[in-house]
Amino acid sequence: QITLKESGPTLVKPTQTLTLTCTFSGFSLSTAGVGVGWIRQPPGKALECLALIYWNDDKRYSPSLRSRLTITKDTSKNQVVLTMTNMDPLDTATYYCVHPRGVTCFDSWGQGTLVTVSS
Amino acid sequence: QSALTQPPSASGSPGQSVTISCTGTSSDVGGYDYVSWYQQHPGKAPKLMIFDVSKRPSGVPDRFSGSKSGNTASLTVSGLQAEDEADYYCSSYAGSDILFGGGTKLTVL
Numbered sequence: 001q002i003t004l005k006e007s008g009p010t011l012v013k014p015t016q017t018l019t020l021t022c023t024f025s026g027f028s029l030s031t032a033g034v035g036v037g038w039i040r041q042p043p044g045k046a047l048e049c050l051a052l053i054y055w056n057d058d059k060r061y062s063p064s065l066r067s068r069l070t071i072t073k074d075t076s077k078n079q080v081v082l083t084m085t086n087m088d089p090l091d092t093a094t095y096y097c098v099h100p101r102g103v104t105c106f107d108s109w110g111q112g113t114l115v116t117v118s119s
Numbered sequence: 120q121s122a123l124t125q126p127p128s129a130s131g132s133p134g135q136s137v138t139i140s141c142t143g144t145s146s147d148v149g150g151y152d153y154v155s156w157y158q159q160h161p162g163k164a165p166k167l168m169i170f171d172v173s174k175r176p177s178g179v180p181d182r183f184s185g186s187k188s189g190n191t192a193s194l195t196v197s198g199l200q201a202e203d204e205a206d207y208y209c210s211s212y213a214g215s216d217i218l219f220g221g222g223t224k225l226t227v228l
Contacts, residue, residue: 047157047165047208047219060215096164104212105155107176109164 002026004036004097004110011116018084018115022097029055029075035100036073036080040093041112052100053080089117123148123209123220130226131199139223141192141209149190153212156185156194159222160205168207169194201227 008020020038027034037052051071052060061069070083084091095115099108124142131137141148141156148154154172157165167176169185172192182197192211196203204227209220 046221047210049217049219063216101167101170104151104153104217105167105170105210106157106165107167107170109166112164 002099002108004099004108006095006097006110006113008095008113008115010114011118012087013119014088014117016087018082018087018091020082020084020095020097020113020115022080022082022110024078024080024097024099027099029053029073029078029080031055033102035103037098037100037106038071038080038082039096039098039106039109040091041096042090042093045093050084050095051082052103087117091115092117122213122218123211125207125209125220125223127221128224128226130228131196132228133199133201135199136195136197137199137225138193138195139207139209139225141194141211141220143190143192143211143213143218145190147211147213147218148187148192150214151212152187154185154187154192155210156183157208157210158203158205159208165208196225199227203227 004024035054038050053071068085073080094112096112097110098106101107156169159165172187173185184195206222208222
């Protein structure tokens with residue numbers, strides 16, 4: 001059974017850097033084909049795919065947010081970390097950690113963590 | 120503005136069928152057979168309901184079906200039940216990116 005859980009701050013100030021950690025179980029990021037990603041959802045709005053990282057360290061980023069995002073993995077700890085720089089109130093959203101099914105969809109989701117950007 | 124276009128709302132009575140559309144371009148929906156649909160109840164994480172246009176993950180009722188024609192994909196929910204009331208999001212592979220629609224709120228009357 002795959003489980004994913006997000007952790008990190010619930011409140012960040014504008015211009016600060018957000019660091020979120022996804023701790024997962026039920027699979028290994030050292031297995032060929034496996035990946036972990038991050039998706040966010042502003043309150044009452046649609047989903048947005050932010051970043052994906054695969055077993056071979058292949059990384060994919062949202063074209064519109066590429067300059068602000070970094071995704072890394074720690075295979076030994078079963079963790080994936082997402083950093084987003086220069087946070088803005090418009091970045092207020094629930095951030096989900098996800099398990100991709102191949103490269104085309106997401107078959108397992110964490111519970112999500114609400115991050116509010118406010119001074 | 121989302122990359123894929125969905126109607127903001129849809130509705131149907133219990134037992135009826137309802138279809139939700141998802142329109143993209145030849146670079147996403149029309150270019151790949153990799154359309155997915157997610158169901159999201161209030162306060163919950165999305166759940167994968169359909170992948171690869173028409174395939175159902177284990178445990179998803181066969182009342183949910185997907186199809187595609189050209190640049191438009193569709194999700195049909197047959198035999199509507201009260202628990203089907205939720206937001207539904209389409210998604211499509213687009214080469215190096217995965218795009219989502221704006222979501223459709225399905226109301227069971």
